[in-house]
Amino acid sequence: MSEKHSAWRNDAAAKVTGRARYTDDLKFHGLLHAVPVYTDHVHARIRAIDTAAAQRSPGVVRVITASDVPGSVTFGQILRDYHMLADDKVRFNGDVAAVLVAETRERAIAAIPLVKIEAEELPPLLDPDEAMKPGAPLVHEGHGSNVVNHHVVRRGDAAAALARCDHVIEQEFRTQFIEHAYLEPETAVAVPRQDGVTEIYASMQHPFSTRRFVAALLGVPLADVEVRTVPMGGGFGGKDDTVSVVAARAALAARLTGRPVKMTYDREWSVRESYKRHPYRIKYRLGFSREGRMEACEVRVVADAGAYCSVTPWVTWRSTVQCCGPYDVPHVHCDVYGVYTNNVVTGAMRGFGSPQMNFAIEQLVEMAAEKCGISATAFRRKNMLRQGSVTITGQTLDTHTVSLEQALDSTLGQVDFHDKYKKCSLGRSESDELYGIGYAISYRGMSLGAEGMDFNAAVINVQFDGSILLEAAVHENGQGAESAMVLLCAEELGVSRERIRYRMPSTANIPDGGTTVASRGTIMGGGAVVNAARALKTKLAELLAPQLSCKPDDVRFKDDHIWGKDDSHTLAFGEAMHQLFLMQEYPYSFGTFKAPKVSWDEHTGQGNAYFTWVYGCQAVELTVNKKTGRVKLLNMAASHEVGRAVNPAMVLGQFYGGMAMGTGYALFEQIQHEKGKIQNTNFDRYRIPRATDLPEMTGLIIENADPLSPSGAKGVGEPTNELMAPAIANAVYNATGRRHFALPIRIEPEDRP
Amino acid sequence: MITYVNGRPREVGAAERSKNLLAWLREDCDLTGTKNGCGIGACGACTVLVDGRPVRSCRRTVADAEGKRVLTIEGLAREDGGLHPLQQAFIDAGAVQCGFCTPGMVLTAHAFLLQHRNPSREQIRKAISGNLCRCTGYQQIIDAIEAAAPHYR
Ligand code: FES
Numbered sequence: 084m085s086e087k088h089s090a091w092r093n094d095a096a097a098k099v100t101g102r103a104r105y106t107d108d109l110k111f112h113g114l115l116h117a118v119p120v121y122t123d124h125v126h127a128r129i130r131a132i133d134t135a136a137a138q139r140s141p142g143v144v145r146v147i148t149a150s151d152v153p154g155s156v157t158f159g160q161i162l163r164d165y166h167m168l169a170d171d172k173v174r175f176n177g178d179v180a181a182v183l184v185a186e187t188r189e190r191a192i193a194a195i196p197l198v199k200i201e202a203e204e205l206p207p208l209l210d211p212d213e214a215m216k217p218g219a220p221l222v223h224e225g226h227g228s229n230v231v232n233h234h235v236v237r238r239g240d241a242a243a244a245l246a247r248c249d250h251v252i253e254q255e256f257r258t259q260f261i262e263h264a265y266l267e268p269e270t271a272v273a274v275p276r277q278d279g280v281t282e283i284y285a286s287m288q289h290p291f292s293t294r295r296f297v298a299a300l301l302g303v304p305l306a307d308v309e310v311r312t313v314p315m316g317g318g319f320g321g322k323d324d325t326v327s328v329v330a331a332r333a334a335l336a337a338r339l340t341g342r343p344v345k346m347t348y349d350r351e352w353s354v355r356e357s358y359k360r361h362p363y364r365i366k367y368r369l370g371f372s373r374e375g376r377m378e379a380c381e382v383r384v385v386a387d388a389g390a391y392c393s394v395t396p397w398v399t400w401r402s403t404v405q406c407c408g409p410y411d412v413p414h415v416h417c418d419v420y421g422v423y424t425n426n427v428v429t430g431a432m433r434g435f436g437s438p439q440m441n442f443a444i445e446q447l448v449e450m451a452a453e454k455c456g457i458s459a460t461a462f463r464r465k466n467m468l469r470q471g472s473v474t475i476t477g478q479t480l481d482t483h484t485v486s487l488e489q490a491l492d493s494t495l496g497q498v499d500f501h502d503k504y505k506k507c508s509l510g511r512s513e514s515d516e517l518y519g520i521g522y523a524i525s526y527r528g529m530s531l532g533a534e535g536m537d538f539n540a541a542v543i544n545v546q547f548d549g550s551i552l553l554e555a556a557v558h559e560n561g562q563g564a565e566s567a568m569v570l571l572c573a574e575e576l577g578v579s580r581e582r583i584r585y586r587m588p589s590t591a592n593i594p595d596g597g598t599t600v601a602s603r604g605t606i607m608g609g610g611a612v613v614n615a616a617r618a619l620k621t622k623l624a625e626l627l628a629p630q631l632s633c634k635p636d637d638v639r640f641k642d643d644h645i646w647g648k649d650d651s652h653t654l655a656f657g658e659a660m661h662q663l664f665l666m667q668e669y670p671y672s673f674g675t676f677k678a679p680k681v682s683w684d685e686h687t688g689q690g691n692a693y694f695t696w697v698y699g700c701q702a703v704e705l706t707v708n709k710k711t712g713r714v715k716l717l718n719m720a721a722s723h724e725v726g727r728a729v730n731p732a733m734v735l736g737q738f739y740g741g742m743a744m745g746t747g748y749a750l751f752e753q754i755q756h757e758k759g760k761i762q763n764t765n766f767d768r769y770r771i772p773r774a775t776d777l778p779e780m781t782g783l784i785i786e787n788a789d790p791l792s793p794s795g796a797k798g799v800g801e802p803t804n805e806l807m808a809p810a811i812a813n814a815v816y817n818a819t820g821r822r823h824f825a826l827p828i829r830i831e832p833e834d835r836p
Numbered sequence: 837m838i839t840y841v842n843g844r845p846r847e848v849g850a851a852e853r854s855k856n857l858l859a860w861l862r863e864d865c866d867l868t869g870t871k872n873g874c875g876i877g878a879c880g881a882c883t884v885l886v887d888g889r890p891v892r893s894c895r896r897t898v899a900d901a902e903g904k905r906v907l908t909i910e911g912l913a914r915e916d917g918g919l920h921p922l923q924q925a926f927i928d929a930g931a932v933q934c935g936f937c938t939p940g941m942v943l944t945a946h947a948f949l950l951q952h953r954n955p956s957r958e959q960i961r962k963a964i965s966g967n968l969c970r971c972t973g974y975q976q977i978i979d980a981i982e983a984a985a986p987h988y989r
């Protein structure tokens with residue numbers, strides 16, 4: 084059984100009653116429907132797109148191609164290489180050559196086959212190693228090479244150190260493309276407003292990114308696009324570029340027809356076109372001493388970026404920074420490449436470059452321990468990062484509590500690892516079931532780090548009756564971001580949460596706070612809320628101190644009241660706001676939180692990569708059937724540092740969801756390409772974990788409030804999703820005596836010892 | 837023909853009979869609580885109850901519901917608008933994240949609890965195994981269903 088906390092969410096009642104209106108649930112007068120037209124190609128030069136027959140089809144209002152674009156047909160978060168409508172070339176099978184707009188969705192779909200695309204096939208680049216070779220054909224001619232980016236870490240002298248080491252393990256690992264599989268596919272509605280502004284509703288996790296894509300395609304300033312937030316059915320990092328492009332196409336259709344346009348993807352389109360988690364090819368050489376001290380590590384990673392850059396440089400940067408896991412390694416030589424191919428685009432997905440690396444490093448340390456003849460736990464303890472340790476990029480961990488060992492001990496204690504490990508089969512068992520227990524640990528840099536601008540904003544607008552309107556530049560992806568903001572605001576102002584209404588923000592009334600990814604919602608948005616609340620309290624204290632017969636410094640906020648120095652002077656919160664009205668003063672405040680300074684040297688790969696870090700450990704018990712190779716999960720436990728748990732039930736929800744998703748990554752999930760075309764585009768053939776695939780899970784929250792976070796809280800969304808694959812791989816080894824270096828782990832029955 | 841949607845009789849015209857049940861509920865009845873997650877019967881997001889049994893509305897036509905009682909998520913709350921104990925249990929257990937699977941999950945659980953008043957966690961797991969949820973790992977959903985079971989006794 085799980086730890087029980089009673090939960091609170093501001094949106095739960097609407098969601099359990101069906102009242103919550105998601106994008107596709109919205110209706111508008113005169114609404115048109117748009118659908119994408121794909122090509123049969125994977126890599127081809129477009130000669131002509133003939134839309135005449137489709138244009139004449141009943142119910143079709145307009146067929147849109149790249150030639151109708153008033154703004155820029157290409158855009159992107161880093162490189163502006165994403166062709167929102169294919170013009171010169173088809174670069175992957177999910178490129179959209181035209182958008183059909185019709186009176187009904189059925190009419191639009193019926194006309195799809197009538198769009199004729201004439202194109203000259205080009206040889207497809209499907210293997211990133213091939214694509215990297217000099218002289219390979221180019222996916223983007225203008226880029227000059229298929230290498231999107233190259234990141235390094237240079238610390239000490241890894242080559243010399245490896246030559247001196249008692250032991251060196253060389254191992255290659257491979258990971259697969261996986262799909263976010265949010266239950267709600269991409270969808271957007273664009274409404275052309277009479278004032279010239281285009282209004283957007285969409286299933287997105289970054290309204291400001293969506294606004295940039297829309298403005299680019301329309302060729303209008305940002306202020307001419309207003310993106311409004313609505314409930315959305317899951318993101319996991321996957322609702323950024325693709326849905327932004329969908330929204331941009333809907334916006335163009337709305338502008339060209341003068342009517343509201345809805346573009347809702349079905350699952351097949353979503354899987355075909357949306358970006359995936361990067362598959363990695365990872366080569367390690369890990370050197371260590373006889374006593375089990377890690378000395379040197381050489382790492383080379385090639386990540387398949389697919390047809391467009393998306394956020395590949397950022398994803399692979401995290402892999403670079405975290406390439407040695409949470410260990411102190413004095414000599415490191417790491418090269419990480421992102422490479423264009425004609426495969427499906429890859430981009431942000433929960434974990435963001437860490438799940439791949441952890442899968443490798445957390446097996447490597449166990450292999451190394453075995454070579455030294457010491458336990459994997461002893462090996463980890465010898466090498467793990469501790470208070471004041473220096474990371475491989477030269478960052479001293481001394482501004483927060485380094486709770487890695489605490490997380491390790493917490494999880495191992497929970498599952499009784501020490502005793503259960505002795506029962507592991509290691510390939511030998513009387514019965515058909517081989518038993519194994521395994522675990523993995525990690526550290527994770529919080530928020531964006533040196534990868535990007537990292538700041539956020541919040542507005543607290545108290546009404547004169549004492550009710551409160553709150554908004555922050557974070558997005559509700561389903562994780563409970565709004566609820567966390569409300570709880571932090573209530574706590575800081577000393578008022579009950581019922582007083583607070585979270586406003587569904589729009590890009591027109593809150594400044595750009597960046598994207599709600601990187602587990603940064605609570606730490607960054609929450610930081611802004613707390614700072615806004617503190618600013619408001621300072622203002623109120625000054626204005627109300629005379630009435631409370633004390634100095635501003637003595638004013639306190641608690642129990643829905645504002646108090647003077649002693650309890651004899653007090654004002655109910657609502658009454659206090661009325662006093663402000665009489666003074667003609669606004670109880671309004673704007674707060675921001677700017678991430679503390681970070682640094683990075685692109686040439687040496689050294690610097691303070693992230694302003695703070697979190698630590699975690701996950702363990703799993705399982706059996707493997709010798710005859711069938713079937714894995715049965717028996718039990719899972721996780722401990723994660725969260726700084727401070729603002730809404731514990733929701734924190735645990737992140738734990739469980741992350742572990743489940745990690746299980747899918749480990750055991751079932753894989754996008755299957757056939758010559759560049761995705762074969763498993765729906766849930767019948769792309770299997771995500773079901774309730775019966777999963778065991779009971781336990782989540783253990785570790786709280787060491789972070790002094791650099793105004794709320795003390797850090798993030799939890801991603802750390803929970805980066806450990807289950809190596810934990811399962813280690814448990815499978817302890818069950819079968821065999822290691823698996825590729826994901827998903829497939830245990831052939833002949834693996835039987 | 838007539839079908840009963842959330843307790844109210846509803847006339848179905850000849851043209852509507854062949855319409856997809858999910859599309860009809862969402863578009864014609866404006867009951868948008870029923871969601872489309874796959875359109876092929878593989879995710880359970882479109883689950884409604886027809887004569888008390890969970891049905892994937894994306895795989896049915898309106899004619900399939902002829903003369904039958906269709907219950908959608910909008911029809912589960914009490915007449916006075918108060919939450920059904922199962923809905924409250926989902927909230928209290930933290931079983932709701934993005935909420936996209938929630939309507940189908942709640943209705944599947946409701947049909948199950950009407951039949952099984954004292955279920956084990958393992959039975960609950962099996963009962964909801966056709967309903968995909970990407971957010972929760974199911975743990976708190978199972979907690980919620982378990983907690984609601986006494987209300988069905
Ligand atoms: S939408 Fe019907 S089962 Fe997925």
Ligand code: FES
Nearest residue numbers: 934937969970971
């Ligand atoms: S709560 Fe998001 S899919 Fe279940």
